[in-house]
Amino acid sequence: MLFDTHCHLPLIKEKIRTIFTVMENARNNGVVSLVDVSVGISDFMSRVGLVEDLRHVSDIQIYMTAGLPPYFSDKRQKNDLDTVREQAQKTGSVAIGEIGLDYFYKYGTNMEQIELFSQQIELANALDLPIIVHTRESDTDLISTLKTTVCARGGIIHCFSSDWSAAKALLDLGYYISFAGNVTYKKSGTLREVARTVPKDRYLIETDSPYLSPQKFRGKPNEPALVREVASCVAETRGSSLHEVEDQTTQNAFTVFRLD
Numbered sequence: 001m002l003f004d005t006h007c008h009l010p011l012i013k014e015k016i017r018t019i020f021t022v023m024e025n026a027r028n029n030g031v032v033s034l035v036d037v038s039v040g041i042s043d044f045m046s047r048v049g050l051v052e053d054l055r056h057v058s059d060i061q062i063y064m065t066a067g068l069p070p071y072f073s074d075k076r077q078k079n080d081l082d083t084v085r086e087q088a089q090k091t092g093s094v095a096i097g098e099i100g101l102d103y104f105y106k107y108g109t110n111m112e113q114i115e116l117f118s119q120q121i122e123l124a125n126a127l128d129l130p131i132i133v134h135t136r137e138s139d140t141d142l143i144s145t146l147k148t149t150v151c152a153r154g155g156i157i158h159c160f161s162s163d164w165s166a167a168k169a170l171l172d173l174g175y176y177i178s179f180a181g182n183v184t185y186k187k188s189g190t191l192r193e194v195a196r197t198v199p200k201d202r203y204l205i206e207t208d209s210p211y212l213s214p215q216k217f218r219g220k221p222n223e224p225a226l227v228r229e230v231a232s233c234v235a236e237t238r239g240s241s242l243h244e245v246e247d248q249t250t251q252n253a254f255t256v257f258r259l260d
Contacts, residue, residue, distance in 0.1 A: 002246055003253040004034040004227040005178055006098075006132065006158045006206035009054070009062075010046050011039070015210040015221035019050070023058040026224040030246065033061040033253065034224050037098050037132060037158075039069055041080065044087050063257065064091040067099045069134055073116045074108030081123055088127055094257040096124040097132025098158060101145070104136040114141060118149040130256055131155035133175070139166045146173050156256060159208050160194065167194045171202055176256050178204040181212035181222060184233045192237045200238075204256070205230045205249045 004026070013019040026034070036051055038044070044066075051062050066088035068080060077083075088096060099120045101113050124131045130153040135142045139162055154174040159182065160167065167177055177198050183191050195203070207230070209222035214229035228242075235245040253259070 001032045001250045002030045002227050002231060003205070003250040004031055004207050004209075004224040005156065005204045005253050006037050006180070007034055007209040007224050008039060008211075009036045009050055010043055012210045012221065012223060013050065016223060019054070020057055022223045022225070023054055023060060026227075027058060027060055029225040029228045031060060031224050031227060033063070033250070033259075035063045035065060035094065035132075035257075038064070038066045038087070038093075039098070040072060041068070041077070041083050041087070048091060063094045063259075065095045065097045065132060066091065066093045067095075067097045067120055067132070068116060069098050070100055070102040070107045070113045070116070071105075072107075073112040076116070081119055084120070085123060085127065088123075088129070093127075093129065094259070095130045095132045095155065096120050096127065097155070098134045099131060100134035101138035101142050102134060102136045103138045103141075110141060113138075114145055117145055121146075121149045121151045124155075125152050129153055133157050134159070136161070139169075143169050143173070146170070146175070154256070156204060158206060159212065161191060162194075163190050164194050164197055167198060171198065176202050176204050176252060178206050179230055179234055180206050180208045181214040181217075181226065181230060183237075184215040184229060186215065192233070195234050195237045196239075200248050201252060201255075203234070203249065204252055205234060205245070 213222040
């Protein structure tokens, strides 16, 4: 059983028009659950409609989130977090996300990003939900913010791409480390070392599809079925069987999201 803890179904539909075939491919590759992660407010209705359509034709369990990524830090709208709260409650969201810090693209100022991030951690606490964290070139401020504004339920550092020092600090704060297709890349030796070292009960796998296709599929849109490629790479890195990684990461996902 495979659990893709992070994908973007509407964006996959834009890249791969046959979304129903995408779901069939996922099921044929052992995916039993996935999380459709929010990328903002405006996509909400299309996401809800798409997920409902897919639930009618697929037995894959689809969970949803609500949240504002760093991109919106300098594009705030009046009562935007009230809207995120409403969306989370309406969809029975399993997390607030993706949220976080991205200093690579320099969305707004660093302080604007930190403010949006912190406010959504507080929202997660109000809703008793974990958070899904996006981070890029922001380890120092990310760790500082997570220490200052504590998320009671913890959460997931999605698409981890840093070193063991950052991973250790985040693990110490109670977060799960999630590996995506970039762990399979030829120059990702440092990342694979993290995958080898992280405790077995604290790591997850994801696709971030339609982005970050695994090495063998680079240049093509990613899809949930390819989470198996991530699992295989992590299994080889850890000296584990694919079956062990499948079961462990699925169990870990059910734990962090509090699923039955």
